[in-house]
Amino acid sequence: xxxxxxxxxxxxxxxxxxxxxxxxxxxxxxxxxxxxxxxxxxxxxxxxxxxxxxxxxxxxxxxxxxxxxxxxxxxxxxxxxxxxxxxxxxxxxxxxxxxxxxxxxxxxxxxxxxxxxxxxxxxxxxxxxxxxxxxxxxxxxxxxxxxxxxxxxxxxxxxxxxxxxxxxxxxxxxxxxxxxxxxxxxxxxxxxxxxxxxxxxxxxxxxxxxxxxxxxxxxxxxxxxxxxxxxxxxxxxxxxxxxxxxxxxxxxxxxxxxxxxxxxxxxxxxxxxxxxxxxxxxxxxxxxxxxxxxxxxxxxxxxxxxxxxxxxxxxxxxxxxxxxxxxxxxxxxxxxxxxxxxxxxxxxxxxxxxxxxxxxxxxxxxxxxxxxxxxxxxxxxxxxxxxxxxxxxxxxxxxxxxxxxxxxxxxxxxxxxxxxxxxxxxxxxxxxxxxxxxxxxxxxxxxxxxxxxxxxxxxxxxxxxxxxxxxxxxxxxxxxxxx
Numbered sequence: 171x172x173x174x175x176x177x178x179x180x181x182x183x184x185x186x187x188x189x190x191x192x193x194x195x196x197x198x199x200x201x202x203x204x205x206x207x208x209x210x211x212x213x214x215x216x217x218x219x220x221x222x223x224x225x226x227x228x229x230x231x232x233x234x235x236x237x238x239x240x241x242x243x244x245x246x247x248x249x250x251x252x253x254x255x256x257x258x259x260x261x262x263x264x265x266x267x268x269x270x271x272x273x274x275x276x277x278x279x280x281x282x283x284x285x286x287x288x289x290x291x292x293x294x295x296x297x298x299x300x301x302x303x304x305x306x307x308x309x310x311x312x313x314x315x316x317x318x319x320x321x322x323x324x325x326x327x328x329x330x331x332x333x334x335x336x337x338x339x340x341x342x343x344x345x346x347x348x349x350x351x352x353x354x355x356x357x358x359x360x361x362x363x364x365x366x367x368x369x370x371x372x373x374x375x376x377x378x379x380x381x382x383x384x385x386x387x388x389x390x391x392x393x394x395x396x397x398x399x400x401x402x403x404x405x406x407x408x409x410x411x412x413x414x415x416x417x418x419x420x421x422x423x424x425x426x427x428x429x430x431x432x433x434x435x436x437x438x439x440x441x442x443x444x445x446x447x448x449x450x451x452x453x454x455x456x457x458x459x460x461x462x463x464x465x466x467x468x469x470x471x472x473x474x475x476x477x478x479x480x481x482x483x484x485x486x487x488x489x490x491x492x493x494x495x496x497x498x499x500x501x502x503x504x505x506x507x508x509x510x511x512x513x514x515x516x517x518x519x520x521x522x523x524x525x526x527x528x529x530x531x532x533x534x535x536x537x538x539x540x541x542x543x544x545x546x547x548x549x550x551x552x553x554x555x556x557x558x559x560x561x562x563x564x565x566x567x568x569x570x571x572x573x574x575x576x577x578x579x580x581x582x583x584x585x586x587x588x589x590x591x592x593x594x595x596x597x598x599x600x601x602x603x604x605x606x607x608x609x610x611x612x613x614x615x616x617x618x619x620x621x622x623x624x625x626x627x628x629x630x631x632x633x634x635x636x637x638x639x640x641x642x643x644x645x646x647x648x649x650x651x652x653x
Contacts, residue, residue: 185240193442194236201229228409235411239436242642243505243566259507261576263337268507268574271331275534276511278322283460286318290513290528291459299455306451310474310483316467321537325619328536328572329354329612332582335574352604353589354611359576361587364595367649371641373419381421382633395423402426411436419640421633428549434639435562439555447554450492457495461529465490469540478628482547486540489557493564499531502565507575533569538616541623542568545631567644571619579644584618585611587648618647 189195202220205211211219224230252260259265283290294302305312333354340358362370374380379394398420405417406429414433422430432438454462469486473479479486493499503510510532512525543560550556570580577583592610593600603610617625621644622634637646 181241181244185237185244188240189233189236192236193440194232198224198229198233201227231409235409235433235436238411243502257505258503258509259575259577261337263335263339264507264574264576264582267331267335269509271328271574272508272511275322279460279511279534282320282322288460288463291457294456294458298458303455306455306488307484309487314463314466316463316470319463319467321468321471322464322534324537325616328581328619329615332574332585335582351590352593352600353586354609355582355586355589357582357586359583359586361578361583361590362645364591367645370643371419371637371646373640374637379420381423382630399423399426402430406430406433409433415640415642417640418636422636424629427632427636431549431559431639432555435559435566437555437558437562439552443558444554447492447557450495450557451488453495454491459494459529461494461535462491464535465494465540468535468537472538472624473540473544476544476624479541479544479547479624482544485547485553485556486543488553489543489560490535490540492557493561494529494531494533494535496531496561497527499533499561499565500527502569503532506569506573507577507580508569508573533564536572538620538624541620545623545628545635548628548632566642567638568621570644571621581619584644584648585615587645588614588618591649621647 201224205220205223208223211223221230224233255265259268282288333356335355335357337357368375372378379398381395381398402417402423403426405413406426411434414430418430418434465487469483469490473486474483500510510527511534513528514525542564543556546556546560546563550559567579570577571584573580574582589600589611600610603613621638622631626634634646638644
């Protein structure tokens with residue numbers, strides 16, 4: 171009991187510390203000072219009166235949403251004596267594998283840099299800055315020569331690394347369940363079985379109404395949809411993140427989705443947010459990075475050739491180029507098994523005081539990376555809002571799809587969950603695919619690593635992402651990969 175209280179106190183202290191550096195804290199402080207001028211605020215009951223003012227004025231709800239948002243990304247609880255790296259990843263062999271993978275990515279990037287004689291970063295000449303600024307909203311019309319650039323890695327390269335993962339403390343066949351797993355992933359992680367999944371995703375039961383699903387239920391679809399829309403409007407009126415997250419588990423009405431996602435992710439369109447986006451844009455205009463060409467190449471190879479997303483090419487460039495410069499993204503490495511890559515000033519290799527994170531956000535894009543953004547373009551047409559939503563989706567969910575970790579929503583666990591479910595509940599299909607040399611995971615991996623973006627029709631994809639947000643989990647991707 172004392173340990174639980176201690177853990178709770180630690181969590182509260184960390185969240186308070188995080189919120190103290192936010193815009194919301196400054197706003198609350200200003201509102202508190204301004205409220206002192208109100209006649210209903212009495213000196214003898216100052217604390218209670220200000221709390222009541224916050225409640226009536228809606229600021230208490232905004233604070234609750236901010237706390238809920240922080241709890242959604244808070245690391246899984248660990249032993250108080252565990253070293254800091256355990257917050258990132260508790261298993262040593264996973265940390266080592268991730269470290270080796272990062273070195274390989276960096277080597278690939280540096281090799282390209284050397285081969286093409288292109289610097290990792292340079293300041294754009296004034297003329298080039300003006301040209302880029304003028305065509306900011308028409309970057310899709312630009313046709314730079316990208317023939318010499320190649321993706322740093324593709325999902326199939328990453329899959330080969332995951333297939334070769336081994337726990338050195340286990341000999342092959344140490345346990346019965348491990349011996350009988352005939353899939354490609356050979357690490358002993360605990361994943362949910364069907365009863366546990368049913369308990370976790372109870373709102374997805376066959377007898378529960380769902381938007382966008384034709385399975386018969388006890389309630390006529392039209393009646394369910396009308397009632398569901400009415401409840402959704404009420405949830406939005408209340409502006410409660412927790413209620414929105416619970417509501418969206420049964421799917422979001424198309425007209426309410428953009429607002430509901432923004433509420434769950436605690437995204438607003440404050441002037442400070444718009445200004446921050448403009449600052450990132452200025453950084454893009456002023457400096458050219460090698461990863462910019464990787465972003466251009468990826469968009470051209472993926473979204474530009476997609477029937478759903480090619481019209482959003484300009485948005486994708488804007489969002490991804492700004493994302494690469496956003497140093498606030500670095501904060502997610504506190505709970506990500508990965509570490510941001512470093513670059514050193516020429517001639518100062520190995521001297522930490524001359525090291526900088528490269529790219530500034532610590533994320534090197536891979537083949538298909540732009541498809542994390544593309545579906546969001548259907549929902550948000552204001553660039554800074556689109557940018558904020560993507561950034562929050564990335565630091566909550568998408569980073570786990572290309573990092574080696576033991577997290578339940580990490581790609582390793584998703585792969586193992588997919589193979590285990592398929593082998594257990596569809597054994598004939600599993601063995602048939604194995605017999606003909608078509609391992610199921612080799613087929614489904616590219617779907618999962620992109621969260622199905624580019625593989626499902628957009629309306630179906632958004633319904634799937636509703637559930638990811640609703641359950642604050644990517645585990646549903648493993649179940650969806652079997653359909």
